[in-house]
Every structure is written in structure tokens, then in C-alpha cells.
Amino acid sequence: SQTIHQWPATLVQPVGSPLSLECTVEGTSNPNLYWYRQAAGRGLQLLFYSVGIGQISSEVPQNLSASRPQDRQFILSSKKLLLSDSGFYLCAWGTGASQETQYFGPGTRLLVL
Amino acid sequence: GENVEQHPSTLSVQEGDSAVIKCTYSDSASNYFPWYKQELGKRPQLIIDIRSNVGEKKDQRIAVTLNKTAKHFSLHITETQPEDSAVYFCAARVTGNQFYFGTGTSLTVIP
Numbered sequence: 001s002q003t004i005h006q007w008p009a010t011l012v013q014p015v016g017s018p019l020s021l022e023c024t025v026e027g028t029s030n031p032n033l034y035w036y037r038q039a040a041g042r043g044l045q046l047l048f049y050s051v052g053i054g055q056i057s058s059e060v061p062q063n064l065s066a067s068r069p070q071d072r073q074f075i076l077s078s079k080k081l082l083l084s085d086s087g088f089y090l091c092a093w094g095t096g097a098s099q100e101t102q103y104f105g106p107g108t109r110l111l112v113l
Numbered sequence: 114g115e116n117v118e119q120h121p122s123t124l125s126v127q128e129g130d131s132a133v134i135k136c137t138y139s140d141s142a143s144n145y146f147p148w149y150k151q152e153l154g155k156r157p158q159l160i161i162d163i164r165s166n167v168g169e170k171k172d173q174r175i176a177v178t179l180n181k182t183a184k185h186f187s188l189h190i191t192e193t194q195p196e197d198s199a200v201y202f203c204a205a206r207v208t209g210n211q212f213y214f215g216t217g218t219s220l221t222v223i224p
Contacts, residue, residue: 002114043216044157044202071155090156098208099145099164104156 002027004105005092012111019064019078021108023091026072033074034092034102035066044090050074051096086112117141117205119215126193127223134218136203137185143213146186148177151217152199160201161188161214193222 013019026030035047047108048066056066056078063082067075074091088109094102116139126132136146144165149157163170163177163186166183174193179186190197203215 034212044114044214046214049210094210094212096210099206101145101147101159101162102212103159104149107156109154 001005002093002103004091004093004103006089006108008108009106010111012113013081015112016080017080017082018086019076019081019110021076021089021091021110023074023076023105024072025093028072028093028095030071030096030101031093032096033068034094035074035076036090036104038088038107040087045108054093075083081112083112086110114211115143115205115207115213117203117213117215119203119218121149121218123219123221124214125221125223128193128195130193132188132190132193132197132220132222134188134201134203134220135185136187136205137183138205138209138213139184140205141181142207143184143205144208145157146177147204147206147212148188149204150199150200151202157202190196190220193220195222195224198222 005024034049036044050068064078088107090107091105092102119136147162150160151157161177162177163179174191176189200217200219202217204212206212
């Protein structure tokens with residue numbers, strides 16, 4: 001069965017510091033991978049998605065970037081964090097097939113101070 | 114692109130009553146509609162989904178209906194229990210790789 005991991009689970013970072021969040025998927029090949037951000041009490045904002053190694057689509061212009069160095073690895077980065085980057089970051093995977101769902105990882109709670 | 118609207122944003126029901134959450138979408142090419150339940154501090158979990166060639170789907174106390182003509186779909190929870198309290202998200206998928214989410218409904222079941 002498929003499993004999705006995210007780390008770290010929680011992170012407290014000062015403004016202006018760099019960020020690296022990692023997501024890995026087990027038990028599947030060539031998944032679609034997604035990064036979402038959820039502000040406190042808010043909905044899901046799609047940040048990036050990837051259909052393959054090195055292929056990244058950005059949905060919202062911001063100071064974040066994403067990379068997919070391996071088939072089942074998706075990384076979210078920032079060179080300088082802003083206060084507004086605080087939130088719950090969720091990675092998700094899907095098969096890419098039509099009419100198939102996506103599954104979320106456990107999330108990383110980021111607090112920028 | 115697709116636009117998904119979800120109502121109500123908050124919903125309180127007495128234990129044992131039914132709860133209904135409605136979503137509308139804009140792109141007639143959308144063909145897959147999942148519903149997620151998110152408990153406080155946890156990840157969204159898929160609870161039920163429906164594909165565009167089906168009008169209704171039921172799983173125990175949970176059911177989803179789809180009206181393709183009107184471009185809306187609804188989640189129905191019967192005999193609600195306190196553990197049903199959570200935030201519920203609807204989503205729509207157009208042919209492609211993106212999912213478009215509603216803004217969420219915070220459901221509270223009052224014992």
C-alpha cells in the first residue's frame with residue numbers, strides 16, 4: 001500500500017531564515033505530487049504540483065519554490081521566510097489517472113516568528 | 114479555471130439529525146468530486162467520492178449526490194454523531210492534474 005511522509009512535523013523559524021520541507025511517497029511510481037498551504041482556520045491553497053521529475057507548476061507567485069529531485073520526493077523551499085509563510089503545509093499524491101483522488105500527508109506545521 | 118463554492122461555512126446540528134453541505138462548480142468538464150474530512154490539527158481524509166457518470170453514492174451514514182446539469186454536488190450525513198464534528202471540504206477535478214477545493218464547512222454536532 002502507498003504511504004506518504006512529511007518532515008519535519010513542526011517547525012519554528014525566524015523571519016528571514018531559509019526553509020526546506022520534504023515529502024516522500026512509498027509504494028507507487030510516477031505519482032503526481034502537490035504542495036498545499038492551509039492558514040489557520042482557512043481552506044487549502046495549492047502552491048505547486050508536479051507530474052514528474054524536474055517538472056514543477058507554480059500556482060501562486062510567492063517567495064516559495066519547489067523541486068522534485070527524485071520520482072517520489074518533493075521538496076518545498078524558501079530562501080527567506082516571511083511572517084505570512086506561517087501555516088500548515090500539506091503534501092499530497094495522486095496517480096494522475098482521470099477520476100482518481102489524491103491523498104494527503106500528515107503535514108508540517110510552520111510558525112515563522 | 115474551475116471555481117468551487119461551498120456552503121454553509123459553518124453548520125451546527127443536534128446529535129442524530131442530518132447535515133447537508135452543498136458545493137457548486139463552474140467547469141462542466143469536471144468529472145470527479147471527492148469529499149474530505151479534516152479533524153483539528155490533522156490531514157484531510159477522503160470520506161467519499163463520486164464520478165461524473167454516477168448520480169448518487171452512499172456509504173453507511175454518508176451519501177453524495179451529483180447534479181451535472183446544475184453543476185452542484187452535496188454531502189449528506191445522517192444520524193450525526195459527535196465524532197462527525199470536523200471541517201469538510203469538497204473538491205472538483207477537471208480532466209488534468211489539479212484539484213479545486215471549496216473553502217470548507219465547519220460542522221459541529223451537539224450532543
